[in-house]
Amino acid sequence: MNLWPFSKSPAWNEVTYWALDLETSGLNNDDQILSVGMVPIRHGIIEFGAHFYSLVRPVRPDALSAEGVKAHHILPRELDSAPGLEEVLEEIKTRIGHDALLLHYSSVDLSFLQRYFRATGKPWVKPVVVDTVVLLARLGERRLRLEPHAKPFPTGLAAARAAFGLPGHLEHHALWDALATAELFLVLRQQLQAQTLRQLV
Amino acid sequence: MNPIEFVRAHAPFDRLPEEAIQQLARALEITFYPKDTKVLEQSGAKNQHLYLIRKGGVRLERTGLPVLHLEEGDVFGYPSMLSQDAPAFDVLTEEDTLVYRWPQTAVTRLLGYPELAEFFTKGLADRLRLNIRSELPGLVNLDLTLPIRTLISRPPVFVPATYTVGQAAQVMREHKISSVLVEGEPTGILTDRDLRNRVLAAGKGPETLLQEVMSSPVKTMPASTPLFEALNFMVHQSIHHLPVEEDGRIVGLITDTVFMRQQTQSPLYLLRRLERTRDLADLAGYGKELTGVAESLMQGGLGASEIGRSVSSLNDQLIRMLIGLAEERLGPPPTPYAWMVFGSEGRMEQALLTDQDNALVYESESPEAVDYFEKLAGFVVEGLIQAGFPPCPGGYMATHWRKPLSEWEKLFRHWLHSPMPQELLEAQIFFDFRSVHGELSLEPLERLLAQSADHSIFLAQLARASLKFHPPMGLFRRIREEDGGVDLKKGGIAPIVSLARVYALEARSQAKGTVERLQAAARENKLSQDGAETLIEAFGFLMRLRLREQLSALRRGEPPSNKVPLESLSPLERRHLKEAFLQVREMQEALSQRFHTDRLG
Known part of the structure; x- marks a missing residue:
């Protein structure tokens, strides 16, 4: 891990994590970011009050499908008055600059963030990334050693939460998905008995 | 459900306006405690948070003994947070638990909302009451426990004692009121009913002096009297206007029209109906109306014991009416007797149609008495069934339980001196006895019961x-x-x-x-x-x-x-x-x- 910013791995709860979720118009390279939700975990506590949520005014409004918009609980009208992508990326950057980034399925959201940071001429801040799907897999492997016939944990956010007894939430909404990821992280961290940040990446 | 919706849906937050909910959302923290975590420690560190259980459950323990189990939607931690004392309990998670919490500063800021402050500061008793008041939203109804002062809308209007009836009537017209108070010691009152009945119908003219036709001294009640008491008083005294007194002077007046809107469901209405009953067939529908009365009293904010008393006294009246009808048919009783009720009826804690619990006590045994009371009991019990009271499944009804007083005394003595567990289990409702009708005094039974403290x-x-x-x-x-x-x-x-x-x-x-x-x-x-x-x-x-x-x-x-x-x-x-x-x-x-x-x- 060459990006490691700490000389010695800090205790897991000394680090601030920003759970982040993007809603996008699709999964292709030319798809756009429609909304961002971010929720911080400080000292092991989710500070919901410090959350960040914003819609993003699309560069090409015509490229949005009606179904996609409906699935994300976003109306085209709302997007018109939303801040532009550059402004929102700046908000993201100031938050995750020194902290860990917490994602569920990090590859998708990361590639979007990196691509759009590059596109707007901003250097990517390269935060430490914690991925709840990775943690789920790790926990699954550990369980498999004890119970050879155990099924792997589901990787979908809602299904994984349900597997650990967490309540249902409004899916495909950037803020509530980010919060859902943060809550799932607290449970997984405890299940893994991870004490340091290194044990979580 | 998102966190804000969840908070809004649970007490005490459900009483708060939207702006307060938004403040709570801004200060919300979320945390996860695995099973068997000690969230708060009895006599431990000061608690800085108010907690709301989002998922899971916790157990409150005092010195190791479980006291209370809390679940999803319950709040905890506020007593120690507000008092800034050490927690009075251990709080332990019984399962993996997701908890919402707020720092003390955020909660303190919101204590300006009385909805929240009340919840946190009132004792169990008050919270129970608070809770009950809000259970029938949208029903505009008179709260009969309110003091009568709350119904006073204007100061009282007085006229000098030297006025004529005509002058007083002009004052009433001017103020659009149906009565005036008359100055003097003692205070008098003249109502529009008096103008009709005591002036016009008596052939008197407008020049009649107030002194001749007013009612004096006027009947008043203190301003703190609950409405239901005032209502009873007015009906009992047959008055329609009631001056309200505070610190020795009359501060206003209430009229019986405030009670009118509930008239068909008022206990008084049902009472009048009972007085007119001449036949068992008239009793059909009594049960339904009694239910209506209980409902309207409940909406009026009365407690269960007041409702129980009101309903029980109606049922007493029903029994007296039935006995009256029976005596009309059977002639006078051969020996003095008492119609006794017990169980919830005896305790005056009936609210709806409960099983009958009644018995007959009469003075001296004779073949005539046996025959007479068999018929009387049969008639009354049948009437009660007609009115909707189911027969007692245990058979504790006057049709089975009829004895001379001496036998009853023997029975009570038997229970006192050689109490058998199984017998007492059934007999204990007899110790709630009360006489509803009849000349015979039940004092001997009361005396026996009073001795029970020695056994x-x-x-x-x-x-x-x-x-x-x-x-x-x-x-x-x-x-x-x-x-x-x-x-x-x-x-x-x-x-x-x-x-x-x-x-x-x-x-x-x-x-x-x-x-x-x-x-x-x-x-x-x-x-x-x-x-x-x-x-x-x-x-x-x-x-x-x-x-x-x-x-x-x-x-x-x-x-x-x-x-x-x-x-x-x-x-x-x-x-x-x-x-x-x-x-x-x-x-x-x-x-x-x-x-x-x-x-x-």
Whole structure:
């Protein structure tokens, strides 16, 4: 891990994590970011009050499908008055600059963030990334050693939460998905008995 | 459900306006505690947060003993957070638990909202009441427990005693009022009814002096009198205008029109109907109207014991009316007698149509008496059935229970001197007896009962019988449901009623009502003041909850029952129910120790 910013791995709860979720118009390279939700975990506590949520005014409004918009609980009208992508990326950057980034399925959201940071001429801040799907897999492997016939944990956010007894939430909404990821992280961290940040990446 | 919706849906936050909810959202913290985490420690570090359980459950323990189980939607931590004292309990998670919490500063800022401040600062008793008031939203109704001062809309209008009737009438027209007060010692009153009946109909003219036709001294009541008492007073005195007095002067006036809108469902209306009844067939529909009366009294904000008294006195009237009809048919009784009611009827704690519990006591035995009272009992019991009172399944009705007084005394003595557990279990409702009608005094039976305090075995057996039913609290003090509901009667009402009976008998009190019995026992130091008050509150809460559930069952066309499904209760009500049950359990344990019921064979 060459990006490691700490000389010695800090205790897991000394680090601030920003759970982040993007809603996008699709999964292709030319798809756009429609909304961002971010929720911080400080000292092991989710500070919901410090959350960040914003819609993003699309560069090409015509490229949005009606179904996609409906699935994300976003109306085209709302997007018109939303801040532009550059402004929102700046908000993201100031938050995750020194902290860990917490994602569920990090590859998708990361590639979007990196691509759009590059596109707007901003250097990517390269935060430490914690991925709840990775943690789920790790926990699954550990369980498999004890119970050879155990099924792997589901990787979908809602299904994984349900597997650990967490309540249902409004899916495909950037803020509530980010919060859902943060809550799932607290449970997984405890299940893994991870004490340091290194044990979580 | 997102966190904000969740917060908004649960007490005490459900009472808060949107802006307060937004403040809560901004200060919200979320945390996760695995099973068996100690969230707060008794006498440990000061608690800085208010907690709301989002998912999971916690257990409150005091010195290692579980006290309360809290679940999704329950709040905890506020007493120690507000007082800034060390927590009074350990709070332990019983399962993996997701918790919402707010820092103390955020909560303190919101205490300006009385909805929140009240919830946090009021004791159990007040919270139970608070909770109950809000249960019928949208129904604009007169709260009959309010003091009459709240109905005063304008200062009283006085006229000099030297005025003529004509001058007074002009003042009434000017002010658009239906009565004026007349200055002087004592104060008088002239109403529009007086103008009609005492002036015009009596052939008098406008020049008649007030002194001749006014009512004086006027009947008044203190401003703090509850409306229902004022209503009873006005009906009893046959007056329509009631001046209200405060600090020795009249501050306003209320008229009976304020009660009119509830007239067809008022107890007085039903009472008048009973007075007109001439035939058993007229009684059909009585039950339904009685239900309406209970409902309107409940909406009027009366407590279960006031409703019980009101309904029981109506039922007394029904019995007297039936006995009157029977005597008309059978002729005068051959010997003095008393119609006795017992059980909830005896305690005046009836609210709806409950099983009949009645018996007959007469002075001297004779073949005529046997025949006469058989017919009388048959008629009255049949009338009660017609009116909608089901027969007592245990057969405790005057059709079976008719004895000369001497036999009753023998029976009571038998219970006192050689109490058999199983017998007492059934007989204990007899100790709630009350005479509804008849010349014969039941004083000999009262005297026997008063001696029960000297029969320690009897009291101990009675105490044991009272422990037969207990609150349905399971492991970790969770409320247990059986067959789709919690039995409020077996689990709470019956245990409190029988506890009160034992303590009252020990205190040599002749009180029959549960509340009065508990008060009497506390006065004689058989029971702590605190203990009595807690039981009285719990009793009121359970009775009211049951009445509310029964009324809504009747509205749905279902038979009323003693069971209430837990999921139909709000989180706050569930919590109060749990608190009430825990109190009952604690008091049962105290009773068991006091009477050493464990040493009985």
